[in-house]
Amino acid sequence: MGHNTLPTxxxxxxxxxxxxxxxxxxxxxxxxxxxxxxxPIKIGFQVHRTGIGAAYGRWYERTTNAAAKVINDLGGINGxxxxxxxxxxxxxxxxxxxxxxxxxxxxxxxxxxxTLFSHVVIGSAPRAAELKLPYFVVSEGHHVASGMLNxxxxxxxxxxxxxxxxxxxxxxxSNLGKKVTxxxxxxxxxxxxxxxxxxxxxxQGGEVLAQIAIPPTETSFTxxxxxxxxxxxxxxHVMVGPAVLTFVKEMGEFFGPNAPQLFxxxxxxxxVDFASPGLEFLEGSYxxxxxxxxxxSNQTSYDKFYRDSIGIDENGAARENAQDVxxxxxxxxxxxxxxxxxxGMESSGYKGPEDRAKLIxxxxxxxxxxxxxxxxxxxxxxxxxxxxxxGVQYISQVEGGKMKVKxxxxxxxGYYPDEVDYTTQSF
Amino acid sequence: xxxSLTLHLGLIAxxxxxxxxxxxxxxxxxxxxxxxxxxxxxxxxxxxxxGLLSLGHAMFFAVGMYGMGLSATQLGLSxxxxxxVGILSALICSLIVGLLALRTIGVAFMIVTLMFSQTIFLTIxxxxxxxxxxxxxxxxxxxxxxxxxDLSDATTxxxxxxxxxxxxxxxxxxxxxxxxxxxxxxxRENEERAKMLGYDVWRHKLAAVVMSGxxxxxxxxxxxxxxxxxxxxxxxxxxxxxxxxxxxxxxxGTVIGPFVGTLFMFYxxxxxxxxxxxxxxxxxxxxxxxxxxxxxxxxxxxxxxxxKWLP
Numbered sequence: 185m186g187h188n189t190l191p192t193x194x195x196x197x198x199x200x201x202x203x204x205x206x207x208x209x210x211x212x213x214x215x216x217x218x219x220x221x222x223x224p225i226k227i228g229f230q231v232h233r234t235g236i237g238a239a240y241g242r243w244y245e246r247t248t249n250a251a252a253k254v255i256n257d258l259g260g261i262n263g264x265x266x267x268x269x270x271x272x273x274x275x276x277x278x279x280x281x282x283x284x285x286x287x288x289x290x291x292x293x294x295x296x297x298x299t300l301f302s303h304v305v306i307g308s309a310p311r312a313a314e315l316k317l318p319y320f321v322v323s324e325g326h327h328v329a330s331g332m333l334n335x336x337x338x339x340x341x342x343x344x345x346x347x348x349x350x351x352x353x354x355x356x357x358s359n360l361g362k363k364v365t366x367x368x369x370x371x372x373x374x375x376x377x378x379x380x381x382x383x384x385x386x387x388q389g390g391e392v393l394a395q396i397a398i399p400p401t402e403t404s405f406t407x408x409x410x411x412x413x414x415x416x417x418x419x420x421h422v423m424v425g426p427a428v429l430t431f432v433k434e435m436g437e438f439f440g441p442n443a444p445q446l447f448x449x450x451x452x453x454x455x456v457d458f459a460s461p462g463l464e465f466l467e468g469s470y471x472x473x474x475x476x477x478x479x480x481s482n483q484t485s486y487d488k489f490y491r492d493s494i495g496i497d498e499n500g501a502a503r504e505n506a507q508d509v510x511x512x513x514x515x516x517x518x519x520x521x522x523x524x525x526x527x528g529m530e531s532s533g534y535k536g537p538e539d540r541a542k543l544i545x546x547x548x549x550x551x552x553x554x555x556x557x558x559x560x561x562x563x564x565x566x567x568x569x570x571x572x573x574x575g576v577q578y579i580s581q582v583e584g585g586k587m588k589v590k591x592x593x594x595x596x597x598g599y600y601p602d603e604v605d606y607t608t609q610s611f
Numbered sequence: 612x613x614x615s616l617t618l619h620l621g622l623i624a625x626x627x628x629x630x631x632x633x634x635x636x637x638x639x640x641x642x643x644x645x646x647x648x649x650x651x652x653x654x655x656x657x658x659x660x661x662g663l664l665s666l667g668h669a670m671f672f673a674v675g676m677y678g679m680g681l682s683a684t685q686l687g688l689s690x691x692x693x694x695x696v697g698i699l700s701a702l703i704c705s706l707i708v709g710l711l712a713l714r715t716i717g718v719a720f721m722i723v724t725l726m727f728s729q730t731i732f733l734t735i736x737x738x739x740x741x742x743x744x745x746x747x748x749x750x751x752x753x754x755x756x757x758x759x760x761d762l763s764d765a766t767t768x769x770x771x772x773x774x775x776x777x778x779x780x781x782x783x784x785x786x787x788x789x790x791x792x793x794x795x796x797x798x799r800e801n802e803e804r805a806k807m808l809g810y811d812v813w814r815h816k817l818a819a820v821v822m823s824g825x826x827x828x829x830x831x832x833x834x835x836x837x838x839x840x841x842x843x844x845x846x847x848x849x850x851x852x853x854x855x856x857x858x859x860x861x862x863x864g865t866v867i868g869p870f871v872g873t874l875f876m877f878y879x880x881x882x883x884x885x886x887x888x889x890x891x892x893x894x895x896x897x898x899x900x901x902x903x904x905x906x907x908x909x910x911x912x913x914x915x916x917x918x919k920w921l922p
Contacts, residue, residue, distance in 0.1 A: 325746070
C-alpha cells in the first residue's frame with residue numbers, strides 16, 4: 185500500500201506547487217500591466233488571519249484594503265499604485281519574523297506594516313532592522329516608545345497603552361471616584377494597565393485599594409470578587425479573551441444593583457455586540473474607546489467618510505451584517521498609518537528600497553497630524569524621536585446598549601517624557 | 612557506517628554549499644529550519660530512540676531560551692557565556708523533570724510532561740517583571756556578538772545555525788551507534804526485555820531525557836541568539852506538538868528524519884499559505900494522509916525500502 189503512495193504524495197506536492205504558481209499568475213499579469221506605467225508600491229501586511237488575533241486581524245485587513253483603495257483612487261503614492269501584500273502570521277512571533285523575511289526577500293515589498301499583537305511585533309522587529317525594512321506597527325503596545333525596538337520600527341497610527349491609560353486618570357478621578365480596585369489579566373497587557381494606571385491615578389490624588397490579577401487560564405471569576413474592598417468607588421477592569429462575557433456576567437451576579445462605578449477598556453468587548461446576553465450589567469458603565477464605535481450626534485464628516493469607505497454602519501457593525509461588529513476602537517490605526525506612510529513617501533520622494541532610510545527620516549520629521557479624512561480618529565502629534573504618535577482618547581458611557589462619548593481627552597493628557605531617541609541610532 | 616557517515620556529512624556539505632547559492636529568502640529559512648531541526652533531533656532522542664512520548668518539550672526549548680536571554684539582559688553576560696547558561700538551565704530542568712516524570716509511564720508520562728511545560732509557561736508569565744510575560748523581549752543586536760562576529764548578520768547566522776545543527780546531527784549519529792544508544796533502542800523495542808538483560812533501564816531513560824532536554828534547550832538558546840527574540844509563546848503547547856509532528860513526518864528513530872520533517876512542514880505551510888487562507892486545512896489533510904500511508908515517516912519509508920542501514 186505504502187509503495188503506491190509515494191508517487192501520489194509527490195503528485196500532491198507537484199499539484200500544490202502548480203496551484204501556487206497558477207495563483208501567482210494574476211499578480212504577474214498585473215505587474216506586467218502596471219509595469220508599462222509604473223510599478224506598484226508594495227506594502228507587506230502582516231495580518232493575524234489565524235490564532236488569537238484573528239478577530240482583530242479580519243477588521244484590520246478590511247480597513248487596510250479600504251484605505252489602499254482610497255489612496256489608489258486619489259492617484260496612489262508618488263503616482264504609483266499601492267499594492268497590499270498580505271501574509272498570515274498566525275499571531276505567532278516566529279511566523280511573524282518569517283513573514284517579514286518573505287516580504288523583504290521574496291515579495292520585494294517596500295515596507296512592512298500592520299501588526300497588532302505585541303509579542304508578534306517584538307518577535308519581528310529585530311528582523312525588520314536586520315533586513316533594513318521599515319516596519320510600521322499598529323499595536324498600541326509601549327514597546328516602540330519604551331526604546332526596546334529599533335529605528336526601523338515605528339508606530340505613527342495609534343497611541344500606546346501607556347499614553348491611553350495615563351490620559352484616563354484625570355477624568356476618572358474627577359468624575360467617578362478616587363478609590364480604585366483593578367482587575368486585570370495576569371500577563372503583560374494587564375501588567376501595563378496595572379503599572380501605568382496605578383501611577384497615573386496616584387498622581388491625581390487617587391489610591392489603588394487592590395490589584396487583582398486573574399490567571400490567563402481562568403474560566404470562572406466569582407471567587408475573585410470578594411477580594412474587592414468594600415470602600416472601592418471604581419472597579420477598573422481590562423479582561424480580554426473569550427472568557428470576558430463570563431467575567432461580566434459573574435460580576436453582575438456578584439454586585440447586583442449595588443455595584444461601584446465600573447470603568448473598563450473596550451479592548452474587552454471589541455467585536456462583541458453590546459446587546460449580547462449577559463452584558464446588560466454594563467449599562468451605565470464607562471469605557472475607554474480609541475475611536476467611538478457608535479456614530480455620535482456630533483459625528484464629523486471624517487468619521488462618516490471613514491465608515492462609508494470601510495462599509496460600517498452607525499453602530500460600528502458591517503453594513504451587510506449588523507451582527508458582525510468591528511474592532512472600531514483600534515482599526516483606525518491601520519487607516520491612519522497607511523496615510524502617514526503615504527505622507528512620508530511623498531515628502532521623501534520615495535522611489536524604491538534604496539530610499540527606505542529617507543522614508544524613515546521623513547516620517548520622523550512629521551509632527552502635526554490634523555483631524556481629517558486621513559486622520560479621522562482625531563488630531564495627533566507624532567514624536568519622531570520615540571517613533572510614537574500621541575492623540576486624543578474617548579471615554580464613553582453605555583446608554584441603552586450603545587456607547588455615548590462623555591469626554592474627549594486632550595493631547596497633553598497622554599504625554600509622558602521621552603524614553604528613547606531613535607534618531608540617534610544609525611541605519 | 613561508511614554509508615551513514617557519507618549521508619550525514621553529505622547533508623552538512625549540502626547545507627554548507629547552500630549558504631553560497633540559496634536565494635536570500637530560502638537562505639534565511641534554512642538557518643531557522645536548522646535551529647528548529649536541532650530542537651526536533653533533541654526530541655527524537657526521547658521519542659524516536661527511547662520510546663518516551665513527551666508532550667512538554669516546549670519547556671526545554673523555552674528554558675534554554677530564557678536561560679540565555681535573562682542572563683544576557685539581566686546579568687549582563689556576553690552572548691557566549693549566556694548561551695552556556697541557557698544550555699545549563701535546560702540540562703538542570705531536564706534532570707529535574709526526568710527524575711520526577713520518569714516515575715510515571717505511558718499516558719501518565721505524557722500528561723506529566725505536559726503539566727510541567729504548562730508550569731514553565733505560567734512561571735514565565737508570573738515573573739513578568741523580568742520576563743516581560745507573554746510579550747517577551749528583544750536581545751539587542753549589540754549583544755549578539757561573539758569573537759568579533761555579528762550573529763545578526765545573515766551569513767554568520769547561517770554558519771552558526773549550521774554549526775549547531777552539525778554538532779547535534781553528528782552527536783546523535785554517534786550516540787545511536789554507541790552502546791548507550793543501543794540500550795535506548797532496546798528500551799524502546801522491549802523495556803522488560805532490556806531490564807531482564809541486566810540494563811539499568813531507569814538510568815538510561817533519565818540520560819535520554821537529559822540529553823533530549825539539553826539539546827532542545829540549546830536550540831532554544833540558539834533561536835534567541837540568532838533571531839534576537841525571547842518569548843513565552845515558545846513555551847506554549849503548540850511548541851511541544853511541533854517537534855512531535857516534525858519527527859513523525861520525517862521519521863521517528865532516524866537521525867536525519869527530524870530535519871526532513873522540519874523542512875517539509877515549513878515549506879508545506881509556506882507554500883500552502885500562498886495558495887489559500889485555509890492553509891491549515893491543507894496542512895491537516897496532508898498530515899492525515901501521511902499518518903495513514905506513511906506511518907514511519909518519510910525517512911522511515913526510505914529505510915524500509917532502500918536503505919536498511921539508515922540509522
